[in-house]
Amino acid sequence: MAFADMNPLGALWQGHGLRCLLLPGDVPPERSFSAVLPQPARRNPPPGRPLHPAEPRRPPRVERAPAPARAVAEADRPAPSTAARNDGRWRPLPPHAWSAPWQERLAATRPGLVVWTYWNLGRDICDAGGGDRQRQERRAFLQRLLGDLAHPAGTHTFWPACLPAQTEGADAAGADGFAPHADAFWSGVRQLGARGVVVMGSAATRALALPAGLRPLQQTRHHGHLVWVLWDVEYLLHEERRYTAMLAFLRQALRQVVRA
Secondary structure (H helix, E strand, O other): OEEEEOOHHHHHHHOOOOOEEEEOOOOOHHHOOOOOOOOOOOOOOOOOOOOOOOOOOOOOOOOOOOOOHHHHHHHHOOOOOHHHHHHOOOOOOOHHHOOHHHHHHHHHOOOOOEEEEEOOHHHHHHOOOOOOHHHHHHHHHHHHHHHHHOOOOOOEEEOOOEEEOOOOOOOOOOOOOEEEOHHHHHHHHHHOOOOEEEEEOHHHHHHOOOOOOOOOOEEEEEOOEEEEEEOOHHHHHHOOHHHHHHHHHHHHHHHHOOOO
């Protein structure tokens, strides 16, 4: 026996839900329910499209070579200021290019690790004001300060910010004929073998072309030298309460160049 599809004559019965009949004999294999039903043909996918959605492709991993140690160290450093970048363009003047007062003062100045300067130092050295009381007060104050620092002999030296003007390279001279010469000053600092410079007062700071905005008890670097800014000597003579803070600042700062 086998099942067979209804023929058109049985259409009346199809309306009542009859779909096949039980026959006494076998039907052809192609009409048997057990025959493998043909699968619908697959259409070829359009060019460039895969049969199955693929996972998104990841970009190939690129191994970066380790940065050189020097490059890493430079990257960790803070960006230099404009003054520091321009500093490399400066070149010291040879002593023979200085005016006579600066050459003479260099010959009379002993070398030192730390150079001290203030606006009236040139006048004090040249004794332009005679033996006046203010000059004596400044001298006594500096002797006290160096004594409290208690550094070895030969550590400190004094190099003026201005001297009598006898050269076109100097800035405009004052009424007393003294004028600063920043290039001669910094060239002299190098000639004296100094590693650091203590500048006292805003007048000296401006005369030596230091970066604007420096304040007392601040540090910077200029023309390859460490620079520490203090109050002017005249101010400190009348502000004793500043002395303790200034002394503590100097003791800490000068450790960079002086061995106690």
